[in-house]
Amino acid sequence: MSDRLAPAKLFATTFLFWILLNGSLAPDVAVVGLIVAAAITYFLPNGLSFLSGYKAKPLATLGYIAFFFKELIKANLSMAHLVLMPTIAVKPAFVKVRTKLTHPVGRLLLANSITLTPGTLSVEIEGEHIYVHWVVAETTDPEAATRKIVAGFEKYLEVIYG
Amino acid sequence: MAELWLAGLLAALGIALSAARFAIGPRAVDRVVAFDALTIISVAGLVIIALATGRAIYLDVALVYALLSFLGVIVAARYLEGGE
Amino acid sequence: MQSLLGAIVLTAGAVFLALGGLGVWRMPDTWTRIQAGTKATTLGMILSMAGAAILMPGWTIKLVLIALFLMFTNPLSSQVLARAAHRAGVKPDPRTRFDALAADEEAKR
Numbered sequence: 001m002s003d004r005l006a007p008a009k010l011f012a013t014t015f016l017f018w019i020l021l022n023g024s025l026a027p028d029v030a031v032v033g034l035i036v037a038a039a040i041t042y043f044l045p046n047g048l049s050f051l052s053g054y055k056a057k058p059l060a061t062l063g064y065i066a067f068f069f070k071e072l073i074k075a076n077l078s079m080a081h082l083v084l085m086p087t088i089a090v091k092p093a094f095v096k097v098r099t100k101l102t103h104p105v106g107r108l109l110l111a112n113s114i115t116l117t118p119g120t121l122s123v124e125i126e127g128e129h130i131y132v133h134w135v136v137a138e139t140t141d142p143e144a145a146t147r148k149i150v151a152g153f154e155k156y157l158e159v160i161y162g
Numbered sequence: 163m164a165e166l167w168l169a170g171l172l173a174a175l176g177i178a179l180s181a182a183r184f185a186i187g188p189r190a191v192d193r194v195v196a197f198d199a200l201t202i203i204s205v206a207g208l209v210i211i212a213l214a215t216g217r218a219i220y221l222d223v224a225l226v227y228a229l230l231s232f233l234g235v236i237v238a239a240r241y242l243e244g245g246e
Numbered sequence: 247m248q249s250l251l252g253a254i255v256l257t258a259g260a261v262f263l264a265l266g267g268l269g270v271w272r273m274p275d276t277w278t279r280i281q282a283g284t285k286a287t288t289l290g291m292i293l294s295m296a297g298a299a300i301l302m303p304g305w306t307i308k309l310v311l312i313a314l315f316l317m318f319t320n321p322l323s324s325q326v327l328a329r330a331a332h333r334a335g336v337k338p339d340p341r342t343r344f345d346a347l348a349a350d351e352e353a354k355r
Contacts, residue, residue: 017311020307020308020310020311021308021311023307023308072285072288072289073289075285075289076262076265076285076286076289079265079269079281079282079285079286080262080265080286082269082282083265083268083269083272083273083282083286084265084268088272088273088274088278090273090274090278090339090341091341091343092275092277092278092338092339092341092342092343093342093343093344093345093346094332094338094342094344094345094346094347094348095344095346096346096347096350108322111321111325112318112321112322112325113321115284115285115321115324115325116284116285116288116321119281120281121277121280121281121284121324121325121328122321122325122328123277123325123328123329123332123347124329124332124347131346131347131350133277133280133281133328135278135281137343137344140343140344140346142346
């Protein structure tokens with residue numbers, strides 16, 4: 001990745017984290033934060049932060065967040081149903097899906113999103129493939145599974161981390 | 163205050179169930195999974211304690227606890243990958 | 247009004263935390279346990295933080311920080327555990343009808 005702003009983004013993210021952690025902008029807090037953030041940026045020049053590769057697309061970002069929460073709630077209702085039934089009716093499978101995302105942060109967010117959405121859990125990421133554990137597998141075909149599991153998130157992440 | 167008791171009891175139930183899974187395993191990785199769930203529930207539990215006592219210091223405890231347990235789980239998983 | 251809303255959101259979160267524990271206890275194999283545990287505890291934790299923030303608006307920044315941190319690390323540690331279990335050769339539930347990961351690894355050998 002040839003992002004010349006990468007160190008600045010890492011610095012900004014770590015410094016912001018520090019300020020939020022302390023909940024104050026007092027001079028002593030800010031100075032310590034500046035030193036620590038600078039040290040982290042110096043020692044980990046290739047460190048990734050959420051801003052690495054992020055393209056400022058507010059609409060897609062909001063769309064992603066809204067879609068994520070909708071899926072998270074759906075996931076929990078179906079999981080609650082599964083867990084509260086007298087007998088646990090699972091029909092699991094490990095399926096392979098494919099992603100078009102190339103940026104590591106985008107891929108990480110995709111894998112995390114898959115884990116928090118209805119019935120699926122990212123297990124292994126290899127090249128363009130993600131292996132997913134599916135509690136109640138509807139299909140084992142990679143193409144169909146990709147449409148079902150990946151497409152919804154990828155639509156947004158492609159724009160944000162394309 | 164009643165709602166804090168109710169929320170605290172529900173969180174304690176979640177902690178007890180994951181602790182039971184931690185105790186029976188059967189595999190080491192099942193124990194780590196149980197520990198992971200137990201931690202997240204405990205973080206929320208600490209926030210409930212912070213509310214009940216009105217002391218914000220418990221929020222810092224919760225944050226540091228979340229951070230350390232995440233590192234612990236990652237290290238444990240790395241170790242388990244080699245086979246049990 | 248505000249304290250009622252906060253109480254409802256906090257209690258809803260605690261219900262999901264309990265369900266997460268129940269899932270970890272009841273589910274038949276490692277991966278289904280991870281699934282039940284991670285989803286329910288993540289939503290339960292987010293709702294608990296939201297409820298606490300409604301009850302104590304002054305704590306919002308720190309609560310949001312905890313929520314964001316766990317929202318990001320909880321699925322990540324679940325994925326790492328799921329992978330570790332698979333690599334360590336843990337047997338999935340007998341109802342598991344297909345394992346693309348094991349099949350691909352077999353093919354590579």
